Amino acid sequence: MKLHKAERHQVKLRIGLSSPSGFGKTYSSLLLAYGITNDWSKIAVIDTENKSASLYSHLGDFNILSLEESFSPERYIQAIKLCEDSDMEVIIIDSISHEWQGKGGCLEIHELLGGRFQDWSKVTPRHNSFIDSIIQSKCHIITTSRRKVDYSLDKDGDGKTKVMKLGTKEITREGLEYELTVNFELLNDKHLASASKDRTGLFMDKPEFIINSNTGKKLINWCNQGKSVEKIKQEINSCDSLEGLKQIYTEHPTLSTELYPIIMLRKEILENASAQLIDNNEIIQNINIQANEFSIK
Known part of the structure; x- marks a missing residue:
């Protein structure tokens, strides 16, 4: 509340x-x-x-x-x-x-x-x-x-x-x-x-x-007076953080039903991108470790 x-x-x-x-x-x-x-x-x-x-x-x-x-x-x-x-x-x-x-x-x-x-x-x-x-x-x-x-x-x-x-x-x-x-x-x-x-x-x-x-x-x-819902949706689709998504959602409580599915879709995209970045970093770290071991030998 x-x-x-x-x-x-x-x-x-x-x-x-x-x-x-x-x-x-x-x-x-x-x-x-x-x-x-x-x-x-x-x-x-x-x-x-x-x-x-x-x-x-x-x-x-x-x-x-x-x-x-x-x-x-x-x-x-x-x-x-x-x-x-x-x-x-x-x-x-x-x-x-x-x-x-x-x-x-x-x-x-x-x-x-x-x-x-x-x-x-x-x-x-x-x-x-x-x-x-x-x-x-x-x-x-x-x-x-x-x-x-x-x-x-x-x-x-x-x-x-x-x-x-x-x-x-x-x-x-x-x-x-x-x-x-x-x-x-x-x-x-x-x-x-x-x-x-x-x-x-x-x-x-x-x-x-x-x-x-x-x-x-x-x-x-x-x-057509007031803030455009389409503009809010554009803000959601361009948002690059989960905290930013949360802020947009809480700023427009009267549109929560309409915005929720778009928020969740963007959240999933950001989480997948974050998970992929973590995987890529782990791969790079493993490559670096293997390279160091090879140089030592």
Whole structure:
């Protein structure tokens, strides 16, 4: 346990867009992605919405990965990994609702296991792995999700039970919003949006607006402030001592998960180099000893 100075690092964006069908989630996410990367060829859409992203192919030469049934967490993870390995900069997951409520999604997996409360112990780790693949991705991630009307049963003053409309609710497991940089809700078919969660301070408590490429530019400018993670990785790869590696690691505790595997790889290289140097010195010493013995004889 140790106190450390607060330090701002460059981050990868985690953005959510949600709305009922027909409010423009796919179109808005594409404009947002283009504003972030300024290169259509570096954008990939994981499309679970019956190839709806193809309707906007006129915007630019972005990439599409059509994800058919079943919508298990593992298939989403595999799709994200494929996009990462293809050097995409922005991945749009359109939508994540199928991972939760679609054919082969978490709710169906739970039902097939028996639908008991204890069966969630087998489903939750699989869903959490999907969320981790979003949080830990090296790419900027935009997720879209459907919304449905949410109700509750309440009693009125006469004691009668009444169905009360609470508004709309995202079709996914609760909790993802806490991991997002910004969470936008599209409010109507005019594509007006507002931010329900905003770590950037760019959109919270601001008037409703229409998402476009400038929205993405604002976000990428915000996330590029601070010390570059890539620069820290370069420092690790050029470090020539174990003590130096330890110092770099302790200086950036908020990046410990991301930096740990790189630190360990560099540590192994330095240890192997040190062991090789010791072996070489021993060989040289043996040669010198043998040479001295030969000269004596």
